[in-house]
Amino acid sequence: xxxxxxxxxxxSTEPPQVRLLDARPAGLDGAQLRRWARAEAAACxxxxxxxxxxxxxxxxxxxxxxVGVDIERTAPCSAAFARSICTxxxxxxxxxxxxxxxxxxxxxxxKEALAKALGNATEYDPRRLESPMRWPSGRAGAWRAAQLxxxxxxxxxxxxxxxxxx
Numbered sequence: 001x002x003x004x005x006x007x008x009x010x011x012s013t014e015p016p017q018v019r020l021l022d023a024r025p026a027g028l029d030g031a032q033l034r035r036w037a038r039a040e041a042a043a044c045x046x047x048x049x050x051x052x053x054x055x056x057x058x059x060x061x062x063x064x065x066x067v068g069v070d071i072e073r074t075a076p077c078s079a080a081f082a083r084s085i086c087t088x089x090x091x092x093x094x095x096x097x098x099x100x101x102x103x104x105x106x107x108x109x110x111k112e113a114l115a116k117a118l119g120n121a122t123e124y125d126p127r128r129l130e131s132p133m134r135w136p137s138g139r140a141g142a143w144r145a146a147q148l149x150x151x152x153x154x155x156x157x158x159x160x161x162x163x164x165x166x
Contacts, residue, residue: 003019003020003021003022003040004019004020004022006018006019006020006059006148006149006150006156008146008148008158014064015063015144015146015158015160016061016062016063016067016158016160017044017061017062017063018059018060018061018069018148018158019040019059019060019061020057020058020059020150021033021036021037021040021057021058021059021060022056022057023036023055023056023057023058024056028056030053030055033053033055033056033057033058034053034058036058037051037053037058037060038051040060041060041062044060044062046062046063046064047064048062048063048064048065048066048067049061049062049067050062050067050068050069050113050116050117051069052069052070052071052112052113052116052156053071054071054072054073054154057071057150057151057154058071059071059148059150059156061158061160063160063161065160065161065162066117066118066119066160066161067116067117067158067159067160067161068112068113068114068115068116068117068118068121068158068159068160069113069116069148069156069157069158069159070109070110070112070113070116070156070157071109071148071150071154071155071156072105072108072109072112072154072155072156073105073153073154074101074102074105074153074154074155075101075105076101077101077104077105081104082096082099082104082107084126084127085104085107085108085111085126085127086107086126086127086131087127087128087129087130087131089130090107090130090131090134093134102155105155106133106147106155106157107131107133108126109155109156109157110131110132110133110145110147110157110159111124111126111129111131111132112157113132113145113156113157113158113159114129114131114132114143114145114157114159115129116159117143117159117160117161132145132157132159133145133147133157142161142162143159143160143161143162144159144160144161144162145157145158145159145160146158
């Protein structure tokens with residue numbers, strides 16, 4: 001089993017810890033990867049922990065404040081899907097017309113990470129949640145966001161509340 005520390009590059013006094021788990025070296029299937037990630041997260045002994053899975057990878061993050069993480073495989077995205085996850089401001093952005101699959105996947109991923117950090121990801125409508133990938137310098141008030149360096153063909157985002165900015 002392989003666990004890799006992921007470096008968080010962001011303007012924050014103390015960014016969250018992040019680990020990337022790779023199921024392939026141990027030949028783990030999806031269910032085994034999830035069990036492994038849950039066990040690793042429990043071992044963090046942190047107040048705020050978030051996990052995300054996209055086989056063969058899992059991400060785990062922990063922090064002193066609210067935190068959320070998401071990893072997605074870059075895949076073809078239809079125009080209908082892209083419109084369905086965007087706020088009106090995001091759709092009105094001239095750059096939106098040129099977004100490719102990687103951009104749409106990243107937009108979705110950043111919103112998922114933020115929704116997890118805010119509490120319950122299923123309670124947030126992506127059409128009403130501004131993407132952290134659009135935040136100037138990865139900041140919005142006390143919130144921070146960073147795109148993580150993960151294996152090719154995937155994208156990952158991390159969102160957290162910066163404890164210095166309560």
